Amino acid sequence: MPHERNPGIPLDLSWVTEGRVNLAATKRRADQHKVRRSVKMEWQAAWLLRAVTCIDLTTLSGDDTEANVKRLCFKAKRPIRRDILETLGVADKKITTGAVCVYPNRVNEAVKHLEGTNIPVASVAAGFPAGQTMLKHRLMEIEEAVAAGAHEIDIVITRPYVLQSKWQQLYDEVKAMRQACGEAHLKTILATGELGSLDNVYRASVICMMAGADVIKTSTGKEGVNATFPVALTMLRAIREYHQRTGFKVGFKPAGGIRSAKDAVSWLAIMKEELGDDWTKPDLFRIGASSLLTDIERQLFHCATGRYAAAHQLAMS
Template sequence: MIGGASVHPLPRSADNTAKPPAPHAGGLSRNPGMPLDLGWLEAMRHINRSALERRVDTLGKRRSIKKEHQAAWLLRALAVMDLTTLSSDDTPDRVLRLCAKARNPLRPDLMAGLGIEDEEITPAAVCVYHPFVSIAAEALAGTGIHVAAVSTAFPHGLAPLPTRIAEIRASVEDGADEIDVVIPRGLVLGAHWEELYDEIAQFRAACGQAHLKVILGTGDLATLRNVTLASMVAMMAGADFIKTSTGKESVNATLPVGLAMVRCIRAYHEHTGIHIGFKPAGGISTAKASLDWLVLMNEELGRRWLEPDLFRFGASSLLTDIERQLEHHLTGRYSAAHRHAMA
């Protein structure tokens, strides 16, 4: 309790007019996809980059979120996080420690100080490489925290197609209920839309009941036009989420790219009635940056897209800074990062 006002998570959307997404066994919405519509792609080709950049430039200037309101928004950022470890030196012990952090993401004294000790606030998922899926699934059993596996020869996506499909199936068998796939960026750069559509459709089929997130690798796609067209093809092919980056590109999630992608999501929803999720990933490491993304989603798509079934952060160090900001909210002092260890 701070200043006589307790901090609570943001309320659920009161918008009852939108068509609710159909859930699958894991409680997340599914996109049935649609036939590839090249005419619609042609109509989406014209991108005004300067207008997108001007719009993005207004986000942080027009909205100032302070005090208890900021704390509530930061708790929302935590709740839509895919807590991630994708390092070449990952080990079973590191994954187990990350899962323990996911189960208890905030120190008890912070929870008590914020007046939310009775709330269940956890990240939406833990994201790992395939060899660690079964370890994470066992560690998170019964918590409601999803297990996401990066797949299809992450991060480059250049293995033979049967190998990539087999990897998806293996991760699903091991307990992953979300699959983050990567596309071969050359298919976008060469405008091979039919081949890209067919590959993603096969990924969708291989996922079964698992949720499909399609990583575009936007830093490799060169133009916002390519980002837009790849987003549309992925959704037509059955992507439940579109995701910016692997986190391994030289340029990862940026707000102009995110704005282009969420406007594709809006166009797809207006055309089909289907809700598609969005996941920015890579380089989002500060609480302030997370607020910019939440404002973008709220203003462009509405409150419904601030729920974990439609929005995620792919992040590894973001949680540390959120904890530090929440402690500052309580004490007026910033604590050292080592007091909020990730694993």
């Protein structure tokens, strides 16, 4: 059953300012997870297939053309070669990626090439990746992406609001963006590598959820530091606390630097451990990636045949 969408709540500054993160304990938990969590071969294919369904298959390049978008949409519809799926006994599962993510001016092309599927089109907006344009222009960009057919909008927050503890301004900004999205889901990118501390990551996470974010996301993928497990633990526990206090479920999306099948399984495992099975499914968990799918398909080829595929044997993503 689909979960109820997070409507947001009034800004609670006492909750925000009282939040503290134990840096040493968070790093210790993250380090333990990285070395202890693995999936045995007999279960590996199932975990990798679940990871495929959670991928936001992304192209965000300055030289994107309709041909790029068309190829990406084709791969999203058929992310794993059919003969691999048949060997694994899951050809009837209709496995697709979680979404296709493009720039706003490519949304109509993605919508066209995904017609007849249930794959949502996501669009970055709001002055991505820096978020330094005027708010009225950022809101206009969101509205235009939604009008073009985007089902999900990935926005970037104003990082100086966090660095200067301007919590009311951050709340108002995200709330205005949520309103601009209408029925489209709002994914707020914190750009955690630029927030200075895990305390700030926690506070920004809580405020974005209070303002109505459907998903909180680590990074644009353009920062020097992107998705890390200490940051993830901080955000996941903010999500858990928000759910406990309000009853509303908010999703999570790590992005940037996630390139291997092993990484994808590790991210799924931490979602299961920290939040439960509901957060290992695409309505509450996404992985922002462009090259990850190739490695997952290569590992699934190995699960099916016992050998690895050469690069030319797998379609580009």
